[in-house]
Amino acid sequence: MKFIRRQFRRIGREVLVIPGRAIAFIFLIALFFVPLAIRDPYVLKVLTFMNIFVIYAASWNVLGGFTGQFCMGQGAFFGLAAYTSAIMNLRLGLPVWASIPCGAVVSILAGMLIAVPSLRLRGIYFSLVSLAFPIILIGLVYVFSGVTGGEMGISGVDVLARHSIVVYFIVVTAMVLCVLAMWKLTDPTTKVFRLGVVLLAIQEDEISARCLGVNTIKYKLLAFGISAFFAGLAGGLYVHVLRIAGPSTLNLMFSFNPIIWTAFGGMGTIAGSVVGVYLLYPVMELLRFIPQLRMLIFAGIIIFVILLMPEGLVHWVRDKLEENCPRCKLINASLRRDCWACGAPLHINIKQRPEVT
Amino acid sequence: MFPIILIKGAMTGAVYASLAVGFSLVFGVARIINLAHTAFFMLAAFAIYAMVMIYHWPPLAAVGVMLIGISFLAIAVYLLFLDRVRENEGAVILVTVALAIIFQETMLLLFESTFRAVDPFVRGTTQLFGVTVLRQELLIFGVTVACLIAVLLFLYKTRLGLSLRVTAQDRETANLMGINVKWVCLVSVVVAVALAAVAGAVVSPTLTVEPYMWSHPLVMMFAAVILGGLGSLKGSFIGAFILGYTEVLVVFLVPAGSFIKGPVAMLIMVIILLVRPEGLFGVAFEEERL
Numbered sequence: 001m002k003f004i005r006r007q008f009r010r011i012g013r014e015v016l017v018i019p020g021r022a023i024a025f026i027f028l029i030a031l032f033f034v035p036l037a038i039r040d041p042y043v044l045k046v047l048t049f050m051n052i053f054v055i056y057a058a059s060w061n062v063l064g065g066f067t068g069q070f071c072m073g074q075g076a077f078f079g080l081a082a083y084t085s086a087i088m089n090l091r092l093g094l095p096v097w098a099s100i101p102c103g104a105v106v107s108i109l110a111g112m113l114i115a116v117p118s119l120r121l122r123g124i125y126f127s128l129v130s131l132a133f134p135i136i137l138i139g140l141v142y143v144f145s146g147v148t149g150g151e152m153g154i155s156g157v158d159v160l161a162r163h164s165i166v167v168y169f170i171v172v173t174a175m176v177l178c179v180l181a182m183w184k185l186t187d188p189t190t191k192v193f194r195l196g197v198v199l200l201a202i203q204e205d206e207i208s209a210r211c212l213g214v215n216t217i218k219y220k221l222l223a224f225g226i227s228a229f230f231a232g233l234a235g236g237l238y239v240h241v242l243r244i245a246g247p248s249t250l251n252l253m254f255s256f257n258p259i260i261w262t263a264f265g266g267m268g269t270i271a272g273s274v275v276g277v278y279l280l281y282p283v284m285e286l287l288r289f290i291p292q293l294r295m296l297i298f299a300g301i302i303i304f305v306i307l308l309m310p311e312g313l314v315h316w317v318r319d320k321l322e323e324n325c326p327r328c329k330l331i332n333a334s335l336r337r338d339c340w341a342c343g344a345p346l347h348i349n350i351k352q353r354p355e356v357t
Numbered sequence: 358m359f360p361i362i363l364i365k366g367a368m369t370g371a372v373y374a375s376l377a378v379g380f381s382l383v384f385g386v387a388r389i390i391n392l393a394h395t396a397f398f399m400l401a402a403f404a405i406y407a408m409v410m411i412y413h414w415p416p417l418a419a420v421g422v423m424l425i426g427i428s429f430l431a432i433a434v435y436l437l438f439l440d441r442v443r444e445n446e447g448a449v450i451l452v453t454v455a456l457a458i459i460f461q462e463t464m465l466l467l468f469e470s471t472f473r474a475v476d477p478f479v480r481g482t483t484q485l486f487g488v489t490v491l492r493q494e495l496l497i498f499g500v501t502v503a504c505l506i507a508v509l510l511f512l513y514k515t516r517l518g519l520s521l522r523v524t525a526q527d528r529e530t531a532n533l534m535g536i537n538v539k540w541v542c543l544v545s546v547v548v549a550v551a552l553a554a555v556a557g558a559v560v561s562p563t564l565t566v567e568p569y570m571w572s573h574p575l576v577m578m579f580a581a582v583i584l585g586g587l588g589s590l591k592g593s594f595i596g597a598f599i600l601g602y603t604e605v606l607v608v609f610l611v612p613a614g615s616f617i618k619g620p621v622a623m624l625i626m627v628i629i630l631l632v633r634p635e636g637l638f639g640v641a642f643e644e645e646r647l
């Protein structure tokens with residue numbers, strides 16, 4: 001009881017006073033009440049896929065946004081896990097709760113394999129090489145078409161749950177847990193793990209990080225493992241919602257999508273991926289009403305956003321909404337006049353010094 | 358069997374070489390990863406289709422008009438988009454992908470997604486080493502190799518070419534020596550796009566012209582450029598021929614080979630990079646040289 005009361009007080013003190021966190025909190029609660037308001041099965045399906053892609057985009061962010069390994073082949077993890085879960089489920093008869101983790105584990109192994117060239121290559125070389133892996137996997141799909149179904153893919157995979165609302169709740173819960181896990185793992189201010197700080201350091205300057213005694217190889221492998229694991233989970237969920245694993249999960253656009261979503265939302269924050277997917281994916285679905293112009297408008301949005309907000313939407317909005325207290329360095333809403341914690345005035349007018357002539 | 362592979366491989370390799378050398382040039386000079394590079398190739402093929410097949414222009418005039426038009430397009434793209442995001446590699450990749458999508462969708466709107474064919478510029482066949490070769494294919498080989506030689510002469514014999522090479526070596530010092538780096542980058546982009554456009558124009562009679570035709574050459578060009586070492590023209594040239602021959606070998610010798618020609622090229626690239634991380638002719642500490 002006391003614990004719960006303390007948690008409530010924490011929400012009041014640390015969440016609701018900061019605009020960014022308050023929005024995220026309200027959003028989180030709203031997610032669980034959406035099926036009450038929306039009964040349309042198509043919209044519910046779109047929302048379900050959206051949540052899966054949130055995991056996928058966030059997993060790219062761990063690798064691309066934090067570690068600076070601009071991976072253009074994230075689809076390799078997703079597609080490999082999708083195929084693995086489908087094969088495990090259909091050919092070996094594993095239930096859904098076993099086949100998704102199987103896919104994620106295989107995806108981690110693939111991540112370790114992809115990490116091998118990444119340890120030797122740097123910067124743009126790695127991103128161009130990582131593009132190769134989904135394409136190689138497509139080749140494998142065609143070569144072993146007896147197992148993978150070739151161009152037709154594998155269909156008839158078990159669905160997560162019979163009712164689409166239950167599917168939605170499972171996926172939302174998985175999304176919330178995965179995003180929380182990734183946020184906590186990569187949070188640079190946390191005192192528990194050093195992971196977030198180290199990953200950002202590797203992104204900024206790998207050689208300096210190594211000079212400071214950081215085992216960069218270990219941390220890079222860790223980042224690859226985490227990223228591959230969550231991308232694999234997303235792939236497994238995707239296949240059990242869509243019920244088909246096809247080569248489309250490995251094509252070029254599928255690897256570029258998480259990059260586009262994350263760049264739109266903001267690199268280097270897990271919130272960025274979440275915001276990116278939740279804003280861009282519905283827009284893409286709405287654009288299905290004008291199918292000829294769909295991709296054209298999408299590409300236009302990408303260019304517009306990158307030219308206008310190169311840091312991403314989250315950073316741009318947060319700069320407008322929040323401000324750090326000059327005394328205690330806590331985050332404040334920029335509308336406030338005084339800091340909510342220490343009462344120091346936030347906007348001090350520094351009188352202009354007389355110009356030295 | 359052997360001579361036909363030799364000849365077809367040379368044709369394919371020459372086309373990939375003209376794409377890869379341009380891409381490599383832009384990367385070396387302007388540090389731009391231009392994923393829309395082969396989209397210009399696609400645009401050129403469509404322009405030729407429109408002018409030759411719909412308006413019945415002579416091919417030579419069509420190529421000339423297309424080159425002028427596409428150069429202006431390249432200038433516009435560079436000044437409007439690429440120049441602003443040049444410093445940020447991720448942003449460059451996204452913007453160029455978006456540009457490629459825009460080109461593809463515009464062509465889809467204008468021409469719809471039916472497969473189209475262009476009549477060959479020169480008709481008939483020739484016997485070469487006992488193999489019947491289309492004259493158009495000889496034209497492709499001749500024109501692309503001539504263009505590559507012209508670009509090499511431009512790079513190594515003119516003052517502008519010298520400033521391009523200098524900028525590729527050290528951007529800041531070049532700037533200090535009074536070279537207008539932005540202008541030089543623009544020139545490199547235009548030269549590269551023109552190379553790709555010429556290749557697209559002469560290749561268009563042997564391919565089906567459709568809005569998605571840029572993705573396979575993009576993959577092969579990538580593999581060729583990285584295989585040879587990013588930023589090294591010689592490397593890109595040799596890489597392109599290696600991959601051209603590989604593609605032809607795979608298509609001829611492996612059953613259902615045209616499905617896996619892209620994957621095989623990528624596999625070769627990864628294997629070579631595992632042995633030599635900087636590519637065949639790349640500079641070892643490329644990333645230190647920014």
